[in-house]
Amino acid sequence: MPETSSDKNRNLPATGSGAMFDNLAPRYDLLNRLMSLGVDKRWRRRTVRSLQLRSGDKVLDLATGTGDLAINIARKHTDVTVVGVDPSAGMLDVGRTKIAKAGLSERITMREGVGEELPFENDTFNAVTIAFGIRNCTDRPQALREMRRVTKAGGRIGILELGEPRRGIMAPIARFHIHQLIPRLGAWLSGAREYRYLQESIEAFxxxxxxxxxxxxxxxHILDLVPFGFGSCHxxxxxxxxxxxDLAN
Ligand SMILES: C[S@@+](CC[C@H](N)C(=O)[O-])C[C@H]1O[C@@H](n2cnc3c(N)ncnc32)[C@H](O)[C@@H]1O
Structure with a gap:
């Protein structure tokens, strides 16, 4: 009997770790677009704009995955360099191929690492981003302190993350999307385990x-808190x- 994708995934950790994302890597971009109905592109563009980058800046894109945000940054700012960091070799491989196709290999480098222990000196970057990745860090305060450590004073940090929509008349629809549609779509396209994790981790954020x-x-120092998608993302x-x-202000 042929092995189904859910058979293959049965013994994999459903923890948000790099190993889980290695398994998802070949289908990640497609699943991402389908599940977010494409709106993640707009959220990413807004994140990039909010960084107010300048010529020559160096940016860290943490939990870079297949590199969408890193590519966005490099396309919008043609004289900025980006380092993408992620623990999943599989996601990074997909990302490197996309970066090469986009002709951006000279300005975007990808390397393995985790948010809780960044392989960089203090004050290395002008800005740090992390899209849909802080939820996967097992020690979030440690990852936040690391982001602060590697960023120069005055540099911006943009964190894009999903969460449970709690307020507003559209919140029940957004919750239905997360709790009913995403796990079913994910199970159908890839295997249930990872997408149960996605739903559970959003709920727990x-x-x-x-x-x-x-x-x-x-x-x-928090500058802004911007809700998207009826509060399903900030x-x-x-x-x-x-x-x-500055912290007191
Ligand atoms: C949902 S994907 C997001 C990828 C990409 N940023 C995007 O916007 O599409 C989450 C990523 O977090 C990574 N990840 C898991 N644990 C991590 C950790 N401790 N530190 C940094 N990244 C981690 C995974 O390997 C995965 O690529």
């Missing part, structure tokens, strides 16, 4: 205001304080 407080506790925009006094 703290409310946006609470996560913004955690960011503040990790030494980041852009958390922060700055690394120029001096400790």
């Amino acid at each position: 703290p409310p946006s205001e609470e996560f913004a407080v955690t960011m503040g506790d990790c030494g980041l 852009l958390y925009l922060a700055e690394v304080p120029k001096d400790e006094g």
Whole structure:
């Protein structure tokens, strides 16, 4: 009997780890587009704009996966360099192929690593982004402190993340999308385990205001909290304080 994708996935960790994403890598972009109904593209563009990058800046795109956000940044800012970091070799491989096809290999480099222990010196980057990846970090405060450590004073940090839509008349529809449509679509296209993880991890992510407080506790100065998709996604925009006094403002 032929092995089905759910047979293949039965013994894989459904934890959001790099190993789980290695398994998803070949289908990740397609699944992403279908599940977000394509709106993730708009959210990514808004994230890139909010960084206010300047000529010659160096950006870290953490949990870069297949590199969509890194590519967005490099396309919009033709004199900026990007380093993408992710623990999944499979996702990075797909990303490297896309980057080469886009003719961006000179300005985007991809390397393996995790958010909790970044392989960079202090104050290396002008800005850091992480899209749909902070949820997967097992120690989020540690990953936030690492982002702060590697970013220069005054540099921006843009975190795009999904969460449970809690308020507003459209919230039940958005919750239906997350709890009913995503797991079914995911199970159909790839195997149930990963998409049960996706739904459970979205449910478990703290409310946006609470996560913004955690960011503040990790030494980041929150500039903006932008809801998208009826509250199913937020852009958390922060700055690394120029001096400790900035945090009080
Ligand atoms: C949902 S994907 C997002 C990929 C990409 N940023 C995007 O916007 O499409 C989540 C990524 O987080 C990565 N990841 C898992 N654990 C991580 C960790 N501890 N630190 C950094 N990235 C991690 C996974 O390998 C995966 O590529």
